[in-house]
Amino acid sequence: MGYDLSKEEIKEKILGKLKRNFGKTLEEATQDQIYKSCALSIRDVIVEKWTDANKQMLNQGLKRLYYLSAEFLMGRALVNNMINLHLLKDYQEVLTDLGLNLENIEEQERDAGLGNGGLGRLAACFLDSLSTLDFPVTGCSIRYEFGLFKQRILDGEQVEVDDNWLEAGNVWEIARPEEQVEVKYGGELEEVWTERGLKINHKNYYSVLAIPYDYPVMGYMSEMPATLRLWSARAKTELDMHYFNRGDYSKAMQERELAEVISKVLYPEDNHEQGRQLRLKQFYFFTSATMQHIVRKHKANYGDLHTLPNYFTVQINDTHPTLAIPELMRILMDEEGMGWDEAFDICSRIFNYTNHTIMAEALERWEEDMFKALLPRIYEIIKVINDKFCDSLWKIYPGEWDKISKMAIISYHEIRMANLCIAVCNKVNGVSKLHGEIIKSRTFRDFYIVFPDKFLGITNGITPRRWLAKANQPLTKLLCDHIGDGFLKDYKEMDRIEDLLDNQKFLDDFMEVKHQNKIHLRDHLKKTQGIEINENTIFDVHAKRLHEYKRQLLKVLHILHLYNLKKENPQVHIEPCTFLFAAKASPGYVRAKNIIRLILAVADLVNNDPDTKDILRVVFIENYSVSEAEILIPATDISEQISTAGLEASGTGNMKFMMNGAVTLGTMDGANVEIYEAVGDDNIFIFGATEQEISRMERFGTYKPGLYYEQNTDLRLALNRLIDGSLHVANDRQFSDLYHSLLFGEMQRADQYYLLYDFASYTQAYEQIVSAYVDKERWKRMAAMNTAKSGRFSSDRTINEYNELIWHLRKMSERK
Numbered sequence: 038m039g040y041d042l043s044k045e046e047i048k049e050k051i052l053g054k055l056k057r058n059f060g061k062t063l064e065e066a067t068q069d070q071i072y073k074s075c076a077l078s079i080r081d082v083i084v085e086k087w088t089d090a091n092k093q094m095l096n097q098g099l100k101r102l103y104y105l106s107a108e109f110l111m112g113r114a115l116v117n118n119m120i121n122l123h124l125l126k127d128y129q130e131v132l133t134d135l136g137l138n139l140e141n142i143e144e145q146e147r148d149a150g151l152g153n154g155g156l157g158r159l160a161a162c163f164l165d166s167l168s169t170l171d172f173p174v175t176g177c178s179i180r181y182e183f184g185l186f187k188q189r190i191l192d193g194e195q196v197e198v199d200d201n202w203l204e205a206g207n208v209w210e211i212a213r214p215e216e217q218v219e220v221k222y223g224g225e226l227e228e229v230w231t232e233r234g235l236k237i238n239h240k241n242y243y244s245v246l247a248i249p250y251d252y253p254v255m256g257y258m259s260e261m262p263a264t265l266r267l268w269s270a271r272a273k274t275e276l277d278m279h280y281f282n283r284g285d286y287s288k289a290m291q292e293r294e295l296a297e298v299i300s301k302v303l304y305p306e307d308n309h310e311q312g313r314q315l316r317l318k319q320f321y322f323f324t325s326a327t328m329q330h331i332v333r334k335h336k337a338n339y340g341d342l343h344t345l346p347n348y349f350t351v352q353i354n355d356t357h358p359t360l361a362i363p364e365l366m367r368i369l370m371d372e373e374g375m376g377w378d379e380a381f382d383i384c385s386r387i388f389n390y391t392n393h394t395i396m397a398e399a400l401e402r403w404e405e406d407m408f409k410a411l412l413p414r415i416y417e418i419i420k421v422i423n424d425k426f427c428d429s430l431w432k433i434y435p436g437e438w439d440k441i442s443k444m445a446i447i448s449y450h451e452i453r454m455a456n457l458c459i460a461v462c463n464k465v466n467g468v469s470k471l472h473g474e475i476i477k478s479r480t481f482r483d484f485y486i487v488f489p490d491k492f493l494g495i496t497n498g499i500t501p502r503r504w505l506a507k508a509n510q511p512l513t514k515l516l517c518d519h520i521g522d523g524f525l526k527d528y529k530e531m532d533r534i535e536d537l538l539d540n541q542k543f544l545d546d547f548m549e550v551k552h553q554n555k556i557h558l559r560d561h562l563k564k565t566q567g568i569e570i571n572e573n574t575i576f577d578v579h580a581k582r583l584h585e586y587k588r589q590l591l592k593v594l595h596i597l598h599l600y601n602l603k604k605e606n607p608q609v610h611i612e613p614c615t616f617l618f619a620a621k622a623s624p625g626y627v628r629a630k631n632i633i634r635l636i637l638a639v640a641d642l643v644n645n646d647p648d649t650k651d652i653l654r655v656v657f658i659e660n661y662s663v664s665e666a667e668i669l670i671p672a673t674d675i676s677e678q679i680s681t682a683g684l685e686a687s688g689t690g691n692m693k694f695m696m697n698g699a700v701t702l703g704t705m706d707g708a709n710v711e712i713y714e715a716v717g718d719d720n721i722f723i724f725g726a727t728e729q730e731i732s733r734m735e736r737f738g739t740y741k742p743g744l745y746y747e748q749n750t751d752l753r754l755a756l757n758r759l760i761d762g763s764l765h766v767a768n769d770r771q772f773s774d775l776y777h778s779l780l781f782g783e784m785q786r787a788d789q790y791y792l793l794y795d796f797a798s799y800t801q802a803y804e805q806i807v808s809a810y811v812d813k814e815r816w817k818r819m820a821a822m823n824t825a826k827s828g829r830f831s832s833d834r835t836i837n838e839y840n841e842l843i844w845h846l847r848k849m850s851e852r853k
């Protein structure tokens with residue numbers, strides 16, 4: 038049931054908010070004030086449900102999930118909330134009556150960009166699904182004052198602009214200063230004997246206040262809105278009066294600044310960890326605050342801490358929140374007087390860990406001395422966990438020092454967070470079938486042998502509310518007209534779309550929706566970037582973070598190859614295509630930023646050459662974010678999912694494109710494997726080395742990229758464009774680093790990501806997908822088939838699997 042709010046009431050609410058919050062009439066109000074009044078009117082409805090649900094949940098004694106994640110890439114909330122309350126149409130009509138336009142109002146809202154990419158977006162999709170399925174959940178993270186930077190393109194390169202997203206205030210959040218907690222850093226430990234035994238005193242520490250801000254997250258037709266709890270850092274004293282009174286104002290402010298830097302900014306790195314102290318401070322900050330909150334709440338509601346695992350389960354999203362484990366040990370032992378074994382038993386039942394990557398540079402490790410100085414008590418606890426863990430391994434593998442030191446939590450003066458998670462957690466999961474198998478057979482093989490029952494593979498998913506109902510309203514309407522709106526709540530209903538694949542009218546309407554979405558993207562690009570594109574060409578899209586393993590560079594080499602074909606023979610037919618890239622590079626990732634420069638330089642070349650400008654167009658879309666993705670994905674024909682096999686743990690972009698009727702051109706990597714299984718060989722274009730082939734080459738060191746350069750003329754000519762002066766850039770030698778990295782390598786091996794190996798196979802697959810595209814009858818069925826088979830990639834399916842295998846939550850309604 039949607040919320041019963043008549044159109045008259047909606048109108049009154051909006052105008053009432055304008056009057057009472059801003060003292061304005063509709064005629065006097067700014068767009069921002071109108072946005073905020075709409076949002077506040079929606080918030081009232083949600084907060085009422087939220088308050089009721091949380092009370093009900095306590096009455097019924099339900100277990101609650103705490104989903105801990107350093108990132109939540111939420112995007113905008115307004116229209117999503119209208120959809121999930123079933124109020125979109127009514128709001129649209131009321132706003133039209135008032136002479137307003139929802140699209141303009143929506144643009145006033147800033148994206149909540151508290152994440153880098155897939156990992157943070159997964160957390161956001163999970164909150165939507167958990168609430169939609171009526172499971173009680175709190176997501177916990179940091180209230181970063183600055184989210185992921187905004188990307189602008191200036192003079193052919195990426196420029197980062199800070200994202201001060203809270204600048205104009207945030208209508209969705211509710212501060213809860215009464216629930217603040219103290220988080221302690223540094224200092225020394227002192228052991229004292231008391232009549233209750235040995236007691237640890239933590240002295241000379243400095244502490245920071247953690248203030249929670251709660252956001253209700255409304256699932257689709259939900260009775261149980263989720264909570265997103267973001268912790269903000271504050272100094273204990275605003276001003277140091279000692280310094281203030283002596284006139285040293287900057288010193289008087291110092292403590293405050295030192296404290297608040299903790300929640301200042303999100304680190305802009307994706308799949309990369311550098312072991313920096315401030316990052317460690319951030320991780321301890323939100324995990325300590327969350328664990329203190331859980332214990333406090335449990336004691337207030339239930340008293341006895343031994344029953345904690347009956348009422349709480351915790352999911353650790355990647356290793357970033359791992360410190361929650363030793364922090365709960367600390368609270369249970371040092372503050373609540375529990376013994377080690379009791380405390381450890383509770384932790385091993387409460388915590389679960391999701392692994393997101395096998396790449397070495399992304400595995401979190403901390404230098405032992407730095408860690409010990411910042412978190413002395415947490416360090417001691419980890420050390421004891423490690424000693425006991427290594428003792429137990431010694432019993433299984435007597436004398437096998439090498440194996441034990443590989444599995445140890447602390448080794449070679451480093452603390453390895455993944456090992457800590459696996460040693461303690463109840464369940465450990467990979468994020469697709471393939472990734473689940475890789476962590477068992479390779480990355481964490483030794484652990485799998487000791488704990489075979491811990492390991493799971495649960496394939497990621499995306500919420501069809503945001504990625505279909507919100508992002509693609511025309512397609513949603515078409516589907517509703519044929520199969521009703523049940524598929525938004527029950528993903529299995531999406532299978533019914535398959536029955537429509539012989540309905541010509543449906544297929545034609547499906548393609549007409551795609552065409553309209555392409556026009557919408559065209560207009561958007563014209564408005565925001567002044568770029569012109571032709572909607573009657575193929576839209577071939579590569580959109581995700583810029584990373585070498587995601588192989589934007591392979592796509593660029595292919596575009597250069599098509600350019601060469603046309604230059605060599607002007608008579609050759611090339612199907613007109615618009616190649617759209619969207620990707621942020623981490624500011625410190627030099628090679629990634631060079632790849633952006635290259636994309637822009639290639640765009641400059643092919644878009645301005647009279648021989649190619651009408652058939653090849655290369656476009657770089659600025660500032661890839663949830664809101665940009667919502668416009669780009671529904672307009673896509675070809676979805677580029679071309680990572681080196683074995684390196685993309687799942688991917689979720691692949692699922693969003695598929696659900697919106699794009700056809701995948703991809704490698705057998707991550708969830709692409711399952712997309713292949715779902716749509717069948719005829720409805721996807723697979724190329725490149727398999728994960729087994731790659732791992733064989735890695736093991737035996739047999740890959741010689743130079744050979745491919747010598748033997749494949751197309752590849753050689755494409756590569757030569759990087760260094761032969763064809764590309765007009767300020768610095769002629771700009772792209773020699775990229776060229777060099779593929780052919781010779783420096784510190785690392787040449788072509789670590791197997792671009793040259795896969796080039797020929799990619800070229801062939803591209804030709805095949807284009808011939809499928811030009812066969813209009815074949816393509817429309819193929820595109821619609823992709824949407825029809827996307828139900829299994831709903832995050833509702835994912836959440837049900839987590840719940841059956843890991844959390845065992847009950848829905849509120851089941852116990853009414």
Ligand SMILES: *Cc1c(COP(=O)(O)O)cnc(C)c1O
Nearest residue numbers: 154155581662663666688689690
């Ligand atoms: C889904 C999403 C991603 C993840 O894309 P992948 O292709 O899985 O890497 C990254 N950024 C944004 C804004 C997204 O919406």
